[in-house]
């Protein structure tokens with residue numbers, strides 16, 4: 001019998017994310033094993049996981065501490081319904097999270113994935129506004145190019161048409177603004193003389209919409225998706241925070257990628273020095289050992305949800321697997337290790353090391369126009385002409401070319417058509433970064449020749 005990983009007719013019938021299964025079946029990628037920062041596919045080929053799965057596997061693969069924690073929990077209790085109560089492991093994780101998060105966040109709702117978290121953040125915001133005397137507030141402002149998830153509300157906030165136009169009309173009330181993308185400023189300005197126009201425009205959008213109708217603004221601290229890799233300037237979120245606070249609008253940070261040390265700080269909110277009302281987080285929270293996500297709620301927002309039972313102020317939202325004991329056991333083990341081993345600081349120092357490598361590489365390859373990122377999320381943008389930032393024609397897709405070359409050489413990365421980025425596990429070493437950069441260098445030499453011939 002054909003092995004499942006080689007059975008083309010089987011592979012065509014397993015629907016993967018945003019993927020043409022006909023092409024996938026002809027060139028499948030089936031992962032069978034992981035150890036540390038490396039994974040092995042069904043053909044026996046090993047890859048450096050330069051992307052932590054997909055911004056998830058912060059502690060690397062095969063982490064025995066996490067595996068032990070889940071196994072022990074499974075022996076004791078595998079499921080407890082959040083409709084009737086909670087479980088001791090969920091409470092332990094809550095306690096740890098409040099130590100790890102900035103001081104104002106002392107309330108958590110556990111969920112199982114990023115889309116659940118962004119949906120919950122927006123629903124909580126709507127309910128908060130209603131029971132805080134602002135029943136007309138239902139609109140959300142988000143960015144073009146952002147990705148907030150695949151479910152209807154999260155997709156409505158998402159800014160790229162590629163993943164949503166087929167499902168439109170979606171949830172009403174979502175307004176999009178152009179992203180704070182300094183390398184290709186949507187307003188044709190230059191940082192810092194621009195006066196941070198991108199943030200001022202969000203402020204003006206709020207005012208133009210009638211602030212009494214705007215419930216929240218949702219943004220990723222740093223966004224990275226197939227639609228682009230955007231690292232906002234430092235001032236962007238300070239201006240946005242002031243504008244949203246002035247009008248009583250909730251600021252929601254979608255930290256599904258940026259949270260749990262990825263940017264070299266505990267959360268992107270800390271990296272940018274602002275306090276949103278809600279932090280949505282997931283991915284690295286369980287390092288991929290179980291589906292786990294959460295929203296962290298600022299104290300002043302949570303206050304609006306306490307009251308007598310008959311007032312019905314409780315958050316009207318829930319999922320069967322929220323706070324699942326196995327997922328929370330994974331979360332406790334992961335967060336304990338992140339804190340005990342100071343992996344946030346490791347992301348900062350190792351990120352600087354990766355950035356230095358990429359900057360040195362960029363000097364040798366004129367097809368690299370920009371190097372950007374924060375902590376252990378670093379990448380480059382490709383250009384046809386570095387001097388005037390002219391991009392390659394849309395049909396060329398240099399990022400995809402380098403992704404293919406890297407995969408052939410045993411390196412996994414995140415790419416868009418015009419960028420290449422790395423987000424290796426927080427437990428990576430300098431030697432791992434050296435390996436990632438050596439392969440990248442080799443790929444760029446080939447890509448540069450091909451693209452400029």
Ligand SMILES: Cc1ncc(COP(=O)(O)O)c(C=O)c1O
Pocket residue numbers: 113114115116118147148149150220254255256257282
């Ligand atoms: C910034 C961001 N928000 C939300 C999501 C949705 O998360 P999930 O795929 O776990 O539903 C993602 C997924 O990649 C993401 O990157």
